[in-house]
Amino acid sequence: MKKIENSFAVTGFIGKDAEIRSFGTVSVARFSIAVSRADKTGGETSYVSAFIGIEAWRKNEAVDSFDVLKKGELITVVGYFRPEEWTDSKSGEKRDRVIMVAT
Template sequence: MAGTVNRVILVGRLGKDPEIKYTPSGMALATFSLATDESRKDSEGNRQQITEWHNIVLWGKQAEIAGEFLRKGKLIYVEGRLQTRSWDDAQSGEKRYRTEVQGNRFVMLGSRAEQGESPESPRASTAQPTRTSPDQPLEEEEDLPF
């Protein structure tokens, strides 16, 4: 199907430190939750803060950098694509689903003092986007307007 787009851009705070695992071939895998907030007015006109939680997955060098520098509460920018996995639950036999953002780039935001970093710590992941499937071409990185 030509003309479709699967691209996600989020700015939010980590809900927990990244969990780092390695595949049998030795490739790093980082998973963490990211919270985004939205403010809405309810039916009575009162402001309500709505938090949405997103499951983020990073691979390779991106995952290693995330494991080293990302911590719970840090503000980050992440971009990638949505992917839904399915499996059969071993206990109940039910089909389970999990939608994740397969991240291909992230940037740590906020001041260095807020981030708790030393001046020489990197703020943006310098690793090239990792190809997560052979049929997905790597895109040239675009300049962001901010």
Template sequence: MAINTISVSGNLGKDCEQRWTPNGKAIASFSLPVKQGYGEHEKTSWVICKMFGSKAEKLPEYLTKGTKVTIVGEFVMEEWTGKSGEKKSAPVIIVNQLDFGGSGNQAGSQRAQQPTPQPQQSQRPQQTAPQNIEPPLDFDDDIPF
């Protein structure tokens, strides 16, 4: 049996984008950095995170550039055919749980003082990952973004 769960913590690279399917279902997407390697071989890649349904309707106003979040979700490779007919793919995380943390910028620090949005609590019953994998709220790293 394979388990497909990924946890990523970081600051949003840009504001969350929200769009709607023809059937009226909300889709929200944002990007998070993922570091690989170390020293002079360290590389940062940006992974796209997507939410669907009620989470995607309510959370985008809180997900602005620089906001620190920790997400738990399912890793998938999204595939499509480009305008020129070539096949393309990109790694995507389908978000199951999203938790807000501190932020690395001034605006994010102000947002952290606001109450946590209610939709976050409605996600917890759907959670399948263990509760103890999240970093402590006072976790302070030296990542510059």
């Protein structure tokens, strides 16, 4: 049986300084990275860009690693995908998204 892995590795530039929040003994840094890929159509090459949202959780004694999460820094992020579901408090509609969690 083949193993199915829930993992990613992506390299890009940080879009803006990380937003850092503390919760008791842990902290989370939320930030986005800009990535692009070449799209060759015919003889022309164009670049398609996107911003990807990332979460990084650390114990409070390890939050020094968040110091490098500054706008414009080129980084490689490795992690896993975490699905999230909730009900919108205003509309009552069910919502979902996939969060990319850095490890």
